[in-house]
Amino acid sequence: MTAVPLVAPARRERSKAFRRFTANRLGVFGLIVVVLLSLVALLAPAVAPFDPAKQDFSALLQPAGAAHWLGTDELGRDTLTRVMYGARISLSAGLVSVALALLAGTLLGLIAGFVGGWLDELIGRFIDALLAFPFLILAITLAAILGPSLQNTMLAIAIVTTPAFARVTRAQVLAQRELEYVQAAGALGAGRWRTLLRHILPNISGALIVQTSLAIAEAVLAESTLSFLGLGVQPPTPSWGSMLNTARGYLQTAPWLALAPGVIIFVTVLAFNLLGDGLRDALDPRSRTK
């Protein structure tokens, strides 16, 4: 008897949020670009015109043309192919690091917000301390300490992204804890963890979804920055940041070399930011900018 009125408004709210999101053209555009980029990353081995490592010394630094749509690099490798394979690195770095941060940050935030007391104090200080380090400086330091590789880049970005998730979760839990439905769940005999995971977590998922999208944008940017500095994925693995770093040396002779990796990083980060903004407007209309 109680299930119907409790579920129905939640479903209605979800469909309202869906309608609000689909009405936001920029948000939908962001989603489409993200889906397309993900497809390119997944299908790169099947759809890329060349092997990303194949060198062609008869076609060095070629501008865009019929044979190579985005030209070739200093070793005669096809730029379009390397941009497509680079999507695998950037998107997997973004997704894996943010998934790790989401898991760790949400857990820390849930515990701090719900348990409170000295544990909240301890986790709070830890989060504040991590947030005091400039994002990029901490990411560079961790990447340097762990050594340059894709896994370590992901780990470094996950560590610097975790406090943001913990802070958002903690604030949301503190707000929800005082609401009637949480007290009702407690009165009906639900244990602490059941209340936390079955009742509070679904109600704060909107804020976490928005944070996830914005964090992936930041993570993709951080991965390409680390690769640009030579601290991320190592050559010959194609990554957008290292492609851009190589292109720097050919600005006089082959300026187009910088264009493809630079534009694709920009478009990817913009798409995740547009998606995040669209999701925020849809899931939390109060924060909507008029």
Added chain:
Amino acid sequence: MLIFAARRLLATIPTLLVVTLLVFSLVRLLPGDPARLQLGEEATPQALTELRHQMGLDRPVAAQYASWLGDLGRLDLGKSLQDHTSVAGLIAQKLPTTFELALLSLLVAVALALPAGIVSALMPGSVTDRLVTLLALSGISLPSFFLGILLVYAFSVNLAWIPASGYVGLSENAGLNLKLMILPAVTLGVGSAAVLTRFLRSSLLEVLSQDYVRTARAKGVAGRLVIVKHALRNALIPVITVLGLQLGGLLGGAVVTEQIFSIPGFGRLLVDAVFTRDLPVIQGMVLTSAALVFLVSFLIDLAYGAIDPRVRYG
């Protein structure tokens, strides 16, 4: 005010201690032995044992941390593994260059964000507003290293107006210094401009819907005067906080910008230290950057009272 400052400072001590603990642990995470790192692979076991003893590495970790904290208290950040100079001295030597870059970037950011944010907030929902909003989001999404490369290509390679890289001290030749700093400042400032524009727009929109603005308008105060004297003054208060919070981002961004434009500042020192695995320098720099973020947020809190009469130090 003094009591507030002291209380605020005391409240940051536990967090600062956690910061020092994190920085101390960072170096312990490193695979390998710091003594071997300093002496190289050829070092004899006896030399290694001696150096470990000198560095205190044979003592319990808690004792090592306590003595490291004691050194910090005397502003002693250790010595560089490269040339054995003082880390604190190295950082002090590089920071003014990065401060200059950060300050010029903030000027660029404010010069772009102020008109964009105001125009956008005055015409909510208009084409101009949508354009500014999209441009601001693009500014946040644009990697600074790509923008830097585009600027170098346009103004150095193509137009040959400004040298692509290089640095001359402000005291040596102020004119040339500023000329060389234009492209780096724009590269670093655009991201902050985008963040500031978004904050200024939403802050101004909120203030414009307040009763006192409506009252001022009803009393016949001219439109421009309402914006400048009533709305903007209040809307700028939260924006100033955001401006201060940009410092962390600017320090991080300076790493990339200084690399592109060969500026010998704090960021360049960090990248060099990372590639030579100069641990004391890396450790000192990470700690300094966190301390600077703390200092700025403390100063903003103090400045709040001066800017916003509603804030009283209790």
